[in-house]
Amino acid sequence: MGAYQFSGKQIHGEQSMGSRFEFGTHIGLGMTFGDRQQFDVSYRIQHFSNAGITSTNPGINFNEIRIGYHF
Numbered sequence: 001m002g003a004y005q006f007s008g009k010q011i012h013g014e015q016s017m018g019s020r021f022e023f024g025t026h027i028g029l030g031m032t033f034g035d036r037q038q039f040d041v042s043y044r045i046q047h048f049s050n051a052g053i054t055s056t057n058p059g060i061n062f063n064e065i066r067i068g069y070h071f
Contacts, residue, residue, distance in 0.1 A: 001025045004048065011060060018056030022048045030066070040068035 006020045030042025042065070049059035 015058065015060075016056050017048070017050060017058065017060070018054035019050040021050060021053070023051050024048045028064075036070075038070045040066070040070065042066045 002024055004022045004024050006017065006022055009016050009018065009020055011017055024046060026044055026046040028042055028044030030040065032038075032040050044064045044066075046062040046064065047059060048062075050057050
């Protein structure tokens with residue numbers, strides 16, 4: 001959880017977040033596996049919102065999947 005400063009109010013050119021100042025939360029889980037723990041897979045959901053500091057407050061969610069290999 002934390003505060004974020006976006007570079008602009010617009011996302012994808014049309015959707016307004018209402019403010020460049022946003023709050024964000026995220027939660028995720030992951031695991032490593034392999035005989036040397038060299039593989040890494042994780043999932044995270046992240047939410048941004050201005051917490052009602054402006055009248056326009058649509059919020060936005062991101063789903064993230066990460067797959068990694070450690071050399």
